[in-house]
Amino acid sequence: MSHSSQSTSGQVPGKELYESLTALLGEGKVSLAGDVLDTHSIDKWFASHRPDIVVFAESTADVSKVLGFANERKIPVTTRGAGVGYVGGCVPMRGGIVLSTARMNRILEIRTEDGVAIVQPGVITGDLQAAVRQLGWDYPPDPASLKECSIGGNIATNAGGPRCLKYGVTRSYVLGLEVVLADGRVMRCGGSLHKNKTGFDLIGLFVGSEGMLGIVTEITARLIPKPKSRGMLAAVFPDFPTAAKTVQAILQAGHLPSALEVTDAFTLAAARKKLGAEVFPPGDGHLIMEIDGRPAAVASELEELQDLLKSCGAGEIRIAREDAECEKIWQLRREFSYSLRDTGLTKLNEDIVVPRGKLVELVNFARDLEKETGIAVACFGHAGDGNIHTNLMVEDYLDPVIRERADAALDKLFTWVLSHGGAITGEHGVGLAKKPWIRQALGEVSFGVHREIKTTLDPNGILNPGKFLDE
Template sequence: MESTPPPFDPATLASRLESIVSKSQISTAAEILATHSTDKWYASHPPDVVVFAESTADVSAVLTFASQNQIPVTTRGAGVGYVGGCVPIQGGIVLSTARMNQILGIYPEDGVAIVQPGVITGDLQAAANQVGWDYPPDPASLKECSIGGNIATNAGGPRCLKYGVTRSYVLGLEVVLPDGQVLRTGGRLHKNKTGFDLIGIFTGSEGMMGVITEATLRLIPKPAARAMLAAVFPEFNLAAAAVQNILNSGHLPSALEITDTFTLAAARRRLGADVFPEGNAHLIVEIDGRHAAVESELEELYQRLLSLGASHIQRAVDEAACEHIWKLRREFSYSLRDTGLTKLNEDIVVPRSKLVELVEFARSLEQKTGIPVACFGHAGDGNIHTNLMVENYDDPKVRAHADEALDLLFTWILENGGAITGEHGVGLAKKPWIRQALGETSLFVHQALKQALDPQRLLNPGKFLDL
């Protein structure tokens, strides 16, 4: 991976930062630099120094210093991304928000929570649940990922179908701009049409427009009950047709998760052949609401799935049973890793009507390239994780072949009205396809916004806007 030589002296950077923040917040230890050089993607590049911010004032001071001295800064949350988004490809400073991990307040009377960016998503959910409220966004990594990272990537998850992605829950932000200025936009109001939607600009901006230091998030009353059906179908097309049928019949589940043959086979090998009954597709339907409504809807959906060809249906009627099914669902990714192959996790999105065509294309891609493809994910919103399972990925020739396969996949996705990322972001992994994905006019607008806020291009450099 190429990088631009820094216009600063790395040898003196840490000592110079001691005049900005406490020495205990600065590290050049080899193990710290290594940890902060990568995420869950393969790319890696060490920073020259890691600064652990503990306040908005720290972030502002570091960015002011970096701006004055032309030092690249890459912000890092929990580091569990899949696209190299927090890899400091030009070295410089990694600005960690991990220590900014306080829930500053939960206010049911306003329906909001105010948090620092390092708060773990699952911890916020648990805290909201304790007072009878809920924060719906639920990425698969919710026990590890941070709110700041969720906002930076506009993270999703299974419940997006009914409740929407992270952007739907961001009411206000405190953001430190690349030159150190502190911006506050939005607040506790659930409606606010004052000026441009600056919250929308920063949500999903992948750390290239500013550093989020505080978020005001919308909460909703926690549904009184939830229940699930886990159905096995003989063929994938039957499960995909069931997704459309459920929605067309007026149901709006909180989650609709579909799984293909390859993924089911891997799960059976990891968890036991009897965990999932015989069949080539798996569909999870989750509903929530008032107890009587959930009970009635669950029976109606059960009968509907039977009529649509489900060969086996498991009911889950309480929290413990639902969590058991979700635990099995979360094992799918680990099951694929157990194959010994490198999993290239592509979070592509297609129109729901294209689900069967996507899996058919995946099968043809396997035949053409020799690379197995496993599909599973959020059928309700068309966000299907299409995983290329690559052997000997460290071999440059193999990696080049995998990139050719990705090019075929992304080209098909775009030609069929889809998107190359639904929740992971672009980062480094999908940078080669950004021009094709955005188009020239949209790319120009992205570049203009970047130029307006970060003319020195110091914040998270080397990512998809640095073409």
């Protein structure tokens, strides 16, 4: 089964599409402009493919009309949120229509008495977070890109972030969805309800479906009371295994930090080069942890954790008791990314996951891979989840020779990860970047069930074709 044969990209000329869609939706919602098509050809990954046309939907009715139209004519429709994905998920590989939800960016309602916010998919995640925090509530998911990514995109990839250790991923904060199905039918699932066992979990099916099963047009998000206080600790360790052992000691002692981030020697070296050696005292492993809760609880837990870190062999320990100090530590965490960027190399950021007990094995493997391939590998990320961003540092991924070498190294990495009970993606999604390994990752039975479900919900294969279920 391949949906590629069903693509009509190029068969319906852009101009005809423009006229039909304008007639359907009204003026000002459709564009053929070259720069618009270019912007909508890419995300943050390396793939690029031009759509035939871009539609800026402004309502559920718009989305429904576009899908009804496209389904009848078998025109590919690729949904786009803020376009900041890391795996090429919103690149319209078969042309056709890019449906942008950027204009559907209203926070419709925040009801703290029900613990919910109702939003359109184009709302920027950070804007929702800021709005609910002003009311003393919280929307916990915190992908690194939260100032520019949209809730719709977060739903497409079931986005994570550092605080997922305690708070869970995007799925845990979606109570209700309005979804337009491939044929234009509008379906509602769930609502402003914190528990709901009405039928199958269709919300779960659409969250993380990468635009391949339907288009989400409204989200009812779960809010929680915002913890009144937070605190952080950052510590340098002599080596990575000691840092990883400390991760285990923290959890075994009954702590559940909201975030627990680890960094390897390569990344620390890059950070020292950028920021100065004095910022990170000697040591080849680094841990950051955040805790939150009632003020008295945070204060006493910071002391407990400090003692625990010392007993685990930490060198310098930095403690942040106030918001501003915490932000400084998070800024340090962000510097790890910037420092890698400053090496001048291209960072292939792979969001692999291993069982939490295999962190040391993973980093040892990364060192071996480095020796074997000559490609530097930098590891840092969400230690508590076993979700370690493993960055292959290459010169220019668009250079075919370098790309071939890099892909061979990625293949070794993913093969190792899968043979050690891991996953090829923890929070970025499959998209195009992980497509070559998805069958191996899912296994044949699951891959088959994926295709069966896809065919059931999108029989003409118009939704985001060319991605991980297609040849």
